[in-house]
Amino acid sequence: MPEGKSSPQRADARNPWLFDTHELSRRPGSSHQLRRDLPVESTLGVPDVVEVEEGTTVAADLLLESVVEGVLVSGTATAATRGHCSRCLDPVSGETEVSVTELFAYPDSTTDETADEDEVSRIVDDYIDLEPLVRDALVLALPLVPLCSDDCEGLCSGCGAKWADLEPGHGHETIDPRWAALVQRLEETPGDGTADGSDR
Ligand SMILES: [Zn+2]
Ligand SMILES: [Zn+2]
Numbered sequence: 182m183p184e185g186k187s188s189p190q191r192a193d194a195r196n197p198w199l200f201d202t203h204e205l206s207r208r209p210g211s212s213h214q215l216r217r218d219l220p221v222e223s224t225l226g227v228p229d230v231v232e233v234e235e236g237t238t239v240a241a242d243l244l245l246e247s248v249v250e251g252v253l254v255s256g257t258a259t260a261a262t263r264g265h266c267s268r269c270l271d272p273v274s275g276e277t278e279v280s281v282t283e284l285f286a287y288p289d290s291t292t293d294e295t296a297d298e299d300e301v302s303r304i305v306d307d308y309i310d311l312e313p314l315v316r317d318a319l320v321l322a323l324p325l326v327p328l329c330s331d332d333c334e335g336l337c338s339g340c341g342a343k344w345a346d347l348e349p350g351h352g353h354e355t356i357d358p359r360w361a362a363l364v365q366r367l368e369e370t371p372g373d374g375t376a377d378g379s380d381r
Pocket of ligand 1: 266267268269270271328329330333334335
């Protein structure tokens with residue numbers, strides 16, 4: 182009996198990532214503009230590098246068009262990103278916008294019958310699930326080498342301080358390791374001339 186099927190269906194209707202195709206006429210050529218903030222339920226991206234954080238929203242601006250085989254979804258999705266500059270490690274925040282185009286096939290369409298399971302998106306129980314489409318597009322578009330600014334000079338390899346914070350001409354004297362021991366001994370025994378082979 183259909184009772185068992187009705188409860189997940191109703192839960193689905195409240196999921197903002199799902200578009201109910203009943204809102205769109207099946208007649209080819211009809212279209213529906215969808216502007217919706219989609220909640221990010223688990224963080225996307227690369228931890229500490231660049232992420233779209235859980236609890237933020239993705240602004241979707243999509244056109245859904247009826248075509249013979251299904252519904253063509255196209256438009257943009259925009260998400261706020263957070264991460265760290267890959268040169269100086271400062272926190273950076275930004276925005277990533279992606280364009281998406283995807284055909285969701287009707288269950289009984291030729292596309293559905295001739296395409297493999299993972300080859301084409303499908304309309305399931307009259308719903309279009311926008312999540313895999315938007316999520317995958319965003320993840321692929323995230324900048325994997327985020328920068329706080331294009332000309333960020335990064336960190337001094339000698340002391341780890343940010344070049345932007347250092348005095349002009351900042352540098353580190355590099356001492357030959359063979360001399361370093363001598364320098365250290367001279368510093369430890371200032372003006373003491375009585376040392377006699379004490380390094381044995
Ligand atoms: Zn930087
Ligand atoms: Zn330094």
